[in-house]
Amino acid sequence: MLPRKKSEADWAVEILAEKQEPLHYKPLLQEIAERMGRKKDANTLTSMYTRLNLDNRLVYQGEGYWFYDSNRVKPEG
Numbered sequence: 001m002l003p004r005k006k007s008e009a010d011w012a013v014e015i016l017a018e019k020q021e022p023l024h025y026k027p028l029l030q031e032i033a034e035r036m037g038r039k040k041d042a043n044t045l046t047s048m049y050t051r052l053n054l055d056n057r058l059v060y061q062g063e064g065y066w067f068y069d070s071n072r073v074k075p076e077g
Contacts, residue, residue, distance in 0.1 A: 008048045011035050016068035022061045025049060065073035 006014075011032045015041065016023060028054075038044055052058055056059045059067045 006036075007055075008032055008036070008051045009058065011068065012052055012055070013068050015055050016058070017070070018068065022067040023051075023067040024064050025066060026064070028052075028066055 010030060015028060015031050015035075029048050029061055030040060033037075033040045033044065038048075053060075057068060059069045061067050
């Protein structure tokens with residue numbers, strides 16, 4: 001079985017876990033696009049932002065800031 005490709009939200013979790021602090025969505029989306037080798041145009045970034053909104057691992061802090069809360073993730077098993 002092939003490993004699953006990382007999603008935008010997976011990259012966001014990785015970046016936010018590395019930073020260990022909330023990040024504003026603009027630099028977060030720019031970093032995700034950079035790591036994924038994707039364009040940084042408005043349509044691509046908007047699409048990525050929509051997917052971040054749908055992932056329950058990410059916490060919106062207000063004022064455009066996102067945070068990864070490892071306590072919200074249930075261990076598998």
